[in-house]
Amino acid sequence: MNNPILKSVIVPGLPHPLLVPEQNEGWGRLRVGFEEARDAIAACGADVMVVYSTMWPSVIGHQVQAHPAPEWVHVDEIFHGLGSIPYRFRMDPELAEAWVAHAKGRGLSARTVAYHGFPIDTGSVVALKLLNPDNALPAVIVSSNVYSDRAETLVLGKALLDALREQGKTAVAVVVSTLSNRLFTDWIEPHEDRIHSPKDEEWNQKLLEFLGAGRLEDVAQLSRVIHDQIRVRKVVNFKAMWWLAAVAGQHNRFDGHVHAYAPLYGTGGAVVTLTPSARGVGDKEFDEDDVEVYRGDRGVLDGAAGAAAAPGPAPSSAPAPLASAPLASTGIVSSEAAPAPVGAYPHARRVGDLLYLSGVGSRTPGTDEIPGGPIRDGDGAPLEYDIEAQTRRCIENVRIILEAAGSSLDRVVDVTAFLVDMDRDFAGYNAVYAELLGPTQATRTTLAIAALPTPIAVELKVIALPGDVPHGGA
Numbered sequence: 191m192n193n194p195i196l197k198s199v200i201v202p203g204l205p206h207p208l209l210v211p212e213q214n215e216g217w218g219r220l221r222v223g224f225e226e227a228r229d230a231i232a233a234c235g236a237d238v239m240v241v242y243s244t245m246w247p248s249v250i251g252h253q254v255q256a257h258p259a260p261e262w263v264h265v266d267e268i269f270h271g272l273g274s275i276p277y278r279f280r281m282d283p284e285l286a287e288a289w290v291a292h293a294k295g296r297g298l299s300a301r302t303v304a305y306h307g308f309p310i311d312t313g314s315v316v317a318l319k320l321l322n323p324d325n326a327l328p329a330v331i332v333s334s335n336v337y338s339d340r341a342e343t344l345v346l347g348k349a350l351l352d353a354l355r356e357q358g359k360t361a362v363a364v365v366v367s368t369l370s371n372r373l374f375t376d377w378i379e380p381h382e383d384r385i386h387s388p389k390d391e392e393w394n395q396k397l398l399e400f401l402g403a404g405r406l407e408d409v410a411q412l413s414r415v416i417h418d419q420i421r422v423r424k425v426v427n428f429k430a431m432w433w434l435a436a437v438a439g440q441h442n443r444f445d446g447h448v449h450a451y452a453p454l455y456g457t458g459g460a461v462v463t464l465t466p467s468a469r470g471v472g473d474k475e476f477d478e479d480d481v482e483v484y485r486g487d488r489g490v491l492d493g494a495a496g497a498a499a500a501p502g503p504a505p506s507s508a509p510a511p512l513a514s515a516p517l518a519s520t521g522i523v524s525s526e527a528a529p530a531p532v533g534a535y536p537h538a539r540r541v542g543d544l545l546y547l548s549g550v551g552s553r554t555p556g557t558d559e560i561p562g563g564p565i566r567d568g569d570g571a572p573l574e575y576d577i578e579a580q581t582r583r584c585i586e587n588v589r590i591i592l593e594a595a596g597s598s599l600d601r602v603v604d605v606t607a608f609l610v611d612m613d614r615d616f617a618g619y620n621a622v623y624a625e626l627l628g629p630t631q632a633t634r635t636t637l638a639i640a641a642l643p644t645p646i647a648v649e650l651k652v653i654a655l656p657g658d659v660p661h662g663g664a
Contacts, residue, residue: 193466194354195363196234198438199227199321200401200430202459203245203313203366208320209272213380216452216459223450223461224320230447230463231321237359238282239327240350242433243366245313248333251299252346255331256286257308266312268373269455275315282328288353289330295352295570296345297484297640313366321364334429343429345484347436363437367430369394369458378455386456394458398451401462404444404469410435443467483641525594528587529553532643537591543659545595547652549608550587551644552580564645565610577618580648585626588652596657602632606651612638615647 201224206214211221231239246253261278286302293300314331322329332350335342354361370390385391400409410431438444444464451460521540528537531548538547552560561583562576589599605627609615616636623634642649655661 193439194351194360195438196236196360196466197231198363198365198406198434198444198464199231200365200367200434200460200462200464201227201317201321202368202454202457202461203243203311203316204368204454204457204459205266205269205272205275205312205316206454207459208275208316209269210380214383214452216383217380217454219450219452220454220459220461221320226449227461227463228321228323230465231362232326234362234465235360236327236362238285238354239318239322239329239362239364240285240437241314241317241329241331241364241366242334242430243311243313243317243331244334244430245366246311246331246333247336249336251301252293252335252338253333254286254290254300254302255281255308255310255314255329256283256302256304257281257306258283258304260306260308260310262307262310264310264312264315275319277310277315277319278325279310279318280325280328282330285328285353285357285359286330288356289332289350292352292356293346293349294640296349296482298342298345298349300346300349317364317366327362338429340429340432341481342484343432344436344481347433348482350437363434365430365434368454369397369460371457374456383453383455385453385458390458394451394460398448398460398462401460401464402446402448403442404446404464404467405442406431406438406444406446406464407435407440407442410440438464439466443469445469481643483643523591523595525591527555527594528590529555529558538595540595540656543656544603545592545597545654545656547588547591547650547654549649549651550584550591551642551646551649552584552587553644553646554583555587555590558644560644560646565647566645575647577615577647578622580646581619581622582626584646584648584650585622588650592652592654595654597654598657599627600630601655601657601661602627602630602652603655604653605632605634607634607636608639608642608649608651609636610639610641610647612636619648 202220206217207220207224211218258281259278260281264275264277266272283304290300290302310331318329332346370386370393372386372390374386385394396412397409400412443466445467447463449461449463451458453459522536523539524537529551531537535548538545554561560580562579563573565575566572592598592601607619607623609619
């Protein structure tokens with residue numbers, strides 16, 4: 191199956207277009223936009239509707255609604271004066287369970303929720319009531335983790351594609367999110383509604399321009415620039431675009447249609463549909479890691495990330511190695527004799543009197559072959575492998591990097607080891623470690639993890655003394 195996402199939809203989640211569209215001209219336009227998007231969804235012939243709601247926050251992992259027929263009377267916690275919303279939805283619990291299983295297989299923390307009375311968020315209720323009023327399509331709803339970074343969000347999207355392809359289903363992907371997201375904090379009359387600030391409106395218009403041109407991946411990338419400039423340091427809306435690009439396609443080949451845009455209690459509400467197209471402006475412009483398995487890092491749009499994605503030359507996901515030499519004034523070192531990094535990081539960096547190595551795996555320099563064999567094949571099926579051979583190669587790679595930095599194995603002071611199968615591999619890894627690194631008497635921590643970014647079983651994170659620092663001098 192090609193990409194199973196037949197249509198993507200972006201809608202706001204505040205209840206005004208559902209409950210009181212007549213009270214404001216803009217809210218009425220948004221209601222009409224919802225109805226146009228509803229008709230477009232019905233015409234595309236998808237099997238299921240998948241909703242990613244920025245109004246359903248989760249803190250630990252990702253939650254997926256799996257109750258087959260959730261029923262309740264919902265009242266928005268802020269705009270309760272607008273009235274109540276009774277609902278009964280039709281869910282796809284099989285797809286929800288499969289999505290969670292594939293998310294876990296890709297290293298994410300995920301679970302289903304399936305009990306009567308679980309509080310479905312306002313945004314999901316509004317989206318399903320207006321886009322799927324007769325429950326023509328079964329639905330699945332996923333939470334937006336408040337701490338997830340871009341890598342985690344992309345992997346969540348890829349896990350959904352795994353589940354859809356496994357079940358042979360096509361889907362409509364719905365993102366519930368405003369563009370700018372600053373609500374008025376004082377009550378306003380409906381006729382007073384406006385976008386909260388000129389800066390918000392400026393960025394809203396740029397996003398609408400890109401979305402109307404079908405440039406979904408450019409919108410996902412533009413989030414870094416927006417985050418650096420707007421006053422509210424909140425990234426949840428941008429995560430929605432990351433997820434949507436992950437499921438619909440990380441490119442700019444869509445037919446975009448902005449059905450409606452209006453202020454929505456200070457935020458920017460837009461109804462947009464995106465349909466895959468052979469036209470458009472092509473692939474993404476920024477060369478980033480194409481993350482397949484989540485490793486647990488959560489640097490959520492920090493300053494370095496924002497700077498890295500500013501307009502300009504595209505950073506390389508696998509930069510050319512620096513010359514093998516002692517550390518330069520930047521403190522960064524790399525070696526052509528070691529396996530090339532799989533991301534935008536150096537082999538090592540010196541800070542003060544300590545040398546910090548990035549995680550070092552067991553790939554063979556130059557060929558990327560894995561001594562002892564990979565732990566899984568290209569389809570993800572497990573393979574037999576030799577942990578001792580992998581550990582030996584891993585320590586040899588550490589040696590190469592240390593020597594490029596003017597240090598050596600006997601100057602290692604701390605090691606963190608990561609094993610993907612502690613029960614199976616600890617004894618073999620420990621024997622090789624004792625032989626090659628045991629004499630250094632470095633401190634050591636060994637952790638079990640779900641996966642590594644390449645099909646290896648072991649990785650080492652090392653701290654060592656540079657060659658010009660005597661033992662005990664750190």
